[in-house]
Amino acid sequence: MSTLTRFLTPALCASALLSSAVQAEERTLRVYNWFDYITPKTLVDFKKDTQVKLIYDIFDTNEALEAKLLTGNSGYDVVVPSNVFLAKQIEAGVFQPLDRSKLPNWNHLDPKLMKLIEANDPGNQFAVPYMYGTILIGFNPDKVKAALGEHAPVDSWDLIFKEENISKLKQCGVALLDSPSEIVPLALQYLGLPPNSSDPKDYAKAEALLMKIRPYITYFHSSKYMADIANGDICVAVGYSGSFSQAANRAKDANNGVTVDMRLPKEGAPIWFDMLAIPKGAKNPEDAHTFINYLLEPKVIAPISDFVGYPNPNKDATDLVAPTIRNNPNLYPTETAMSSLYTLTPLPREAERVRTRIWTKIKSGT
DSSP states (O other): OOOOHHHHHHHHHHHHHHHHHHHHHHOOOEEEEETOSSSSHHHHHHHHHHEEEEEEEEOOOOHHHHHHHHOOOOOSSEOBBBBBHOOOEEEETTOOOOOGGGGGGGGGHHHHHHHHTTSSSSSGGGGEEEEEEEEEEEOOOOHHHHHHOOOTTTTTTTHHHHHHHHHHHTTTOOOSOOOHHHHHHHHHHHHSSSTTTOOOHHHHHHHHHHHHGGGGOOOOOSHHHHHHHHTTSSSSSEEEEEHHHHHHHHEEEEEOSOOEEEEEOOOOEEEEEEEEOOTOOOOOOHHHHHHHHTSSHHHHHHHHHHHHHHOOSBTTTTTGOOOHHHHHHTTTTOOHHHHHEEEEOOHHHHHHHHHHHHHHHHHHOO
């Protein structure tokens, strides 16, 4: 070996090591997801399987995520907006189209659910569903029975929207989501009107219905009801499907004598999706696709459903989900129920203003 070679070889090795170190540093994936919405084991296994450094941050409202996205530089490679917000963000041009050639596990997704999502993401170009759920009725069977008798219509929106029912439930407490974009469409649909209506006359009718029942509503809040129904402080809530599953588990763990049940009303309900998307300014779109594809693996996504209490849209993962979740028709809707579910879409600006205005009036009760 020549003297020159002896000097170059260590230098080349050092250069190669430095290059490898730089590449390893470059393989950093930044994910922004909802609070308590994945198993810790999933993140550990992903890092171990891919050797990708994972920076995982959390948020608790769509508005917090949107504020980051609309700056044009969120700093994240994968984000998880809900479907209605996704639609607005697609329109604003904040996401890059997915490369399906890098998502071989796409074929596990349920085509029926993907069709519903097209209302917010035409052609399913920009996002993949992660979890989904419905807005339904959670209730304390003992307290509702005491107030309304054996035949209380817990499987119908009549429980909420008929004054003769909700007036009797006032004594044990009724909570509604603090969400005009979800509660007002429920009222519209109950009245036989389009849940995504843009007609001010339709909103006047929804306002009249909600003002009629307003005196009997204990409060509006989008998370407080979970603890309150688990503790027996309220007896009925309109909320998210998985939250009642979690509340039932809390009550059981507390051994406090409270039972929490839920029903997907027979008239239908909104179905929502939390979506995996890649911001346009993502620094590592390659590993973003790797992460999304990893979550599309049936054996990966099923334990996450068990952990968070929500169904996933992966048709080949259903049999792997815990029977208590997959066999509950209020969490995993039946084929019949699925036909009555509807997606919500962003409203034109004027209709949004009308809805916001009537919600302010409804909440104040004046």
